[in-house]
Amino acid sequence: MRESELLSPEAAARVQQIEFFARTRVEGFLKGSNPSHFRGVSPEFMQHRAYVPGDDLRHLNWRIYGRTDRLVTREFEEFTNLDVILVLDFSGSMAYGDAPMSKMDFALHAAALLGYLLNLRNDRFGLAACSEQISFYLPPSNGKKHLAEFYRRLVSLPVSGEARLARCSDLLLHLLRRRSVVLFFTDAYEDPDPLTHAVGQLRLRGHDVTLYQVVHEAEKDLDFTGFTLFRDLETGAVDAADPLEIRQAYRDVVEEHGQALRTGTARFAVEFHSMAVTENWDQVIAALLHERSAMMT
Amino acid sequence: MVDFTHSAALWGLLAAATPVVIYLILRRRKTEVPWGAGYLLRRTLASRRKASVWLQYLILAIRCLLLALAALLISEPFRSRAEPDLSAPEPPAQPVHRVILIDHSISMSAAAGHDTRQGRLRAALRGLLRSQRPGDAATLVSLLHPAASPGPRSWSGPLRPDDWEAALTFGPLEEGPIRLPDALAATVKAFARTPSVEAELYLFSDFPREIAADLRHLEWFPLARAARIMRIAPVNLADRGERGMGHVALTQASFGSDFAIAGIPATLYLRAVNFSETETAANIRITGSQTLARSVAASLQPDESRLVPVEIRLDKPGIETLQASAAPSRLPAASEIHVTVEVKDRLHVWLLADPADVTRPGTLGEAEFLRRALMPAGPDPGPIELTDIELLQICQPIPDSIDLILLAGPRLVTPAVREPLLRFLRRGGGLLIAASPALDPSFYNPNLAGILPAVLDTAAASEVNPERFQSLRFPLASPQASLLAEFADTGAEIADARFYNALRIASLSPDASVLLRFSDQQPLLISSKLHRGNVLLFNSSLGVSWSSLPVRQSYLAFLHRLMHLAAAGRASARNLLPGEPFVAAWPAREVVTLTRPDGREESVPLTESAGQNFVVLGDLSARGPWRLHGSSGHAQPFTVTGVPPEADLRTLGEAERRQIESLLGAPVYPDWPSAVRALGPPRAGNRLWPWLLIAVLLLYLVETRLVRYL
Known part of the structure; x- marks a missing residue:
């Protein structure tokens, strides 16, 4: 994806009137x-x-x-003013999906839109690229140059490796000096307990933490016939299975996993949203921002 | 035992492998897809892997089982009875005409334990006729009397209760050969009456060996068989286990004559034949009303025929019927034989001999040894009542009380003796003529012409030379079961007797037979029969003048046998061959009843001739003891003897069996159950398809639940 594709004028126009507030008290210079x-x-x-x-x-x-x-x-x-850290999951699993777009594309669009909105509102925003660890960290700032750098990094960072979001969250604890808004964009395909616990630690430090789970509709079900070899995009490991036989069990695991994420985040008062990848990503993001804005006012 | 209505549907069992094949094909067709939610997939697999694999195989097995059960369901299995019904084969779908050839010869009574061949026949026939359906027909054809079949032995449809007994008691067992070609011709004739139904032929017999001789007359049968689709089932009712069982038959019983003398031991000769394929130790038991049961043993090789002598002493005058039975034997008709003998209280003998030479003191007369040998031991008269007579006495009519006239070498006989002797011989009297140095052939040859069995010549030697003598020999052709048979052994004591001289024989009468010879083959004892009487010519001396015979220990026994043999005509013939008539004088005019060997009784008329009553019986074919008895108590037992026609119970050999199978176009089944198995037992039993259907439905429910669970 190129930088110019990250944000369309229609999407920018859609969010220009939206306020972005921190749900908690934050620290700023301006x-x-x-x-x-x-x-x-x-x-x-x-x-x-x-x-x-x-x-x-x-x-x-x-x-x-x-x-x-x-x-x-x-x-x-x-x-x-507001410090917002956009934590993007750059693990291999985020590359899943072709139509309408991959989970990574969806997260990049969302990050680009939020960056644009925060920059417009003179809030500072940064980027933390996570996979097995924080592979790249762009400290919070604002301005056109920062936004350009933000966009450049978004499209240039590699999407690979296993997701270790809990570990990244622990590292983020040391990186963030000020109370900030931390927005996670991840598929959260890892053990929900450590993940929610790590994210909860951020929340306990006073950060405003929101976990946006980006999922692809195709991942919610095993819509395959015949014996299938599933190659894991994160590890490259291949698992053989008959989708017909494990479909129901898989659905149960998906449901159980989502429930564990919701429960875990709620325990630490971390906001949690699950977003399905869709072509109308700007509407989804705008709706979420509207909801957040309405809740704060 | 499970059987199937549509056994061809069992090929559908192969469809049970379909799920496995599909599973294997799918396992081979693997498609690889990139997957983002690998973590969730691994969690799914980790939680499901063990159960999944086993459930997967369980479902696979259930699906295979479902298909197999479906195939079984279509084939309509049924559980036949624990012991399959082998009473009759499954009849064809169309109406069927069964012609059943029945062997009711006497050999069918052969038993192996308590089981007889006839019993097996009845069991097979019962099962076969019970399976008669409406529209079916059955015809019984006798293998013994095929010309009389079919006739009253045909049934159409199921048998009525009245028909059963008629069918199962086809007829009494009869002695006689079976006639297979004629029976098969009658079969084809019977089938021609029902051209529109299926034709089945059942042949029940013990397939005796003599049937092989008829096979050459069966060359037409394969053509007749091909013209009509027939299911042929020849069944050999001879038990295969009988092969190793011994079977000894008694084919002949004789004393040598039909009368015996009370107090003189007689020898009963029994012909025992081993008709089995194994060496058999036979035990022969003789019973009678006045003798204790006696048993003798004989070991017989397969097919060996042996004359077994049994010495019996009968003391009570009268008519005695003895029964001899051999064991082991599986056919009572062949293992039992009877012999009837008339026991005379004593033999009345007239002795004519020259007196001792008075000119030579100390010389013994020719008859001296005879008299001393036959002298009664005590006050009671002995078995031989010897009376010295003069020549004049036999020139007159001889009383009926006299049984035997013994001419102990008198020098001469006159022409006047000829006519009385002829009348005496016609009445069955016996004449024993012994040679002596004094005997002048020139008197005998003309005066006893027609009575003497040979023309006499002068003595062979003019003087007796003790160094030159002859011994006694039996000619090879002499009857073995004769009264003299006991002396036939070369080791017998009498064989040491020396004969120093004898009369030369000029010629033998045409009807004469030589019973004994000298060692130089010259005749010693010549016999001829004149009407009922016997004439014996002993061509040497019965005294000591020409032989040492009187000083042998067996002299007396030899004399007894000679007299017995000569007087044999005095008794009526009481052991008849089948077909021979029986004639007996009856003392009073009364109701005479004849009791047959099978126990049946009938009245017989008396025939009067010359003022005397006679019983005349013809057509005596049934072997065994017969008995005539009148209302006054007078009885005349007699026996019809002869070789039993069916003594050999051995069945066909391998080569003959193959030959008959080739002609019949069907294998000869060793027993009826084997035949039913080969022809297909009836399909009867509990149907299993309802249970199978339930099983299929239950398995389907289980399978769907398991799939849903997975």
């Missing part, structure tokens, strides 16, 4: 639309508290002092 965990000067009153020596006298509520003879300081909520 004034922005995202609430910061710092209390600062802001038109948004948050609460009163008892005065302690050292507090800025400008924030004393004199009216209350006059009525009750108690010193009370006003606190205001501070809004800052």
